[in-house]
Amino acid sequence: MKIEKINSILRSQAIELGLCQQWQDDWQSDKSVKELCEMFLKGIDFCLNWPTAKEMRKFFDKDEIAQCGVFLDRTEPIEISKSGVYAVTGKSRCTITVKDFAVATIHILGHESVCTIVSKGMAKVFVRVYGYSHVFQMQTELSTIKVRKSRQN
Numbered sequence: 001m002k003i004e005k006i007n008s009i010l011r012s013q014a015i016e017l018g019l020c021q022q023w024q025d026d027w028q029s030d031k032s033v034k035e036l037c038e039m040f041l042k043g044i045d046f047c048l049n050w051p052t053a054k055e056m057r058k059f060f061d062k063d064e065i066a067q068c069g070v071f072l073d074r075t076e077p078i079e080i081s082k083s084g085v086y087a088v089t090g091k092s093r094c095t096i097t098v099k100d101f102a103v104a105t106i107h108i109l110g111h112e113s114v115c116t117i118v119s120k121g122m123a124k125v126f127v128r129v130y131g132y133s134h135v136f137q138m139q140t141e142l143s144t145i146k147v148r149k150s151r152q153n
Contacts, residue, residue, distance in 0.1 A: 004030050006059045010051065017050055033060060037068030041085045044107050048130055053090035053110060080104050088113055088133075098123040098143070108133045119143035 007030040015024060023043065031039065040047050053072060056065070062072040071078060073090040080086065080096065083103040088094070092113040098104045099120040106127050108115055113133040119125045123143040129135050130150050137145045 001059060003033065007031060007036075010036070010059070013050065014046075017046075019046070033064055034068050037065050037070045040070060041068075041087060044085070044087065048109065053112075056089065088115055098125045108135060117145055117147075119145050 007027075011024075011027055014027075019027075023039075023046075027039070051059070056062075056070075056072050060072070062074075065072060066074070069084060069086040071086070071088045071092060071094070074088060074092040074094045076094065078086075078088075078094055078096040080098045081100045081102050083101075085105045085107070086096075087107045087109060088096070089109040090112065092108075092115060095116045095118060096106060097118040097120065098106075101122045103124045104126070106117065106125065108127065108129045109131065110133060111131040114135075115133070116136045116138065117125055117127055118138045118140070120140050120143055122141070125143070125145045127135055127137075127145065127147045128150065129147060135147055137147060139145050
């Protein structure tokens with residue numbers, strides 16, 4: 001599906017779901033996949049239930065969005081050494097290693113993911129778990145992991 005059509009569908013759905021005027025104004029022109037991923041991560045509080053993993057599978061290549069920090073149905077290990085915001089959704093079963101001096105916020109969305117978070121070095125990891133996904137954690141060296149769970153999804 002062409003990116004213009006994806007933008008049109010997602011923009012219409014977002015407006016129906018109550019997307020604020022500022023974000024509607026910012027989304028007047030079509031966005032690239034990278035820009036859509038950036039919007040998703042920046043507006044994660046709006047995106048907790050939308051787009052669903054099913055919709056994401058329909059519209060996006062999971063390897064392409066993984067390059068932007070959005071991991072869909074991930075089974076391969078994830079290594080993070082760059083500070084930032086990341087999201088895991090769908091039926092992910094993976095180990096996420098945050099290392100070096102990275103400060104990462106990881107959102108685990110939905111009800112079907114099971115992730116192991118490993119922190120190494122001086123990494124700081126903040127994990128937000130939504131729904132009934134499961135997270136296991138392992139800290140090493142001087143790193144820290146903080147997990148916050150929310151059953152509302």
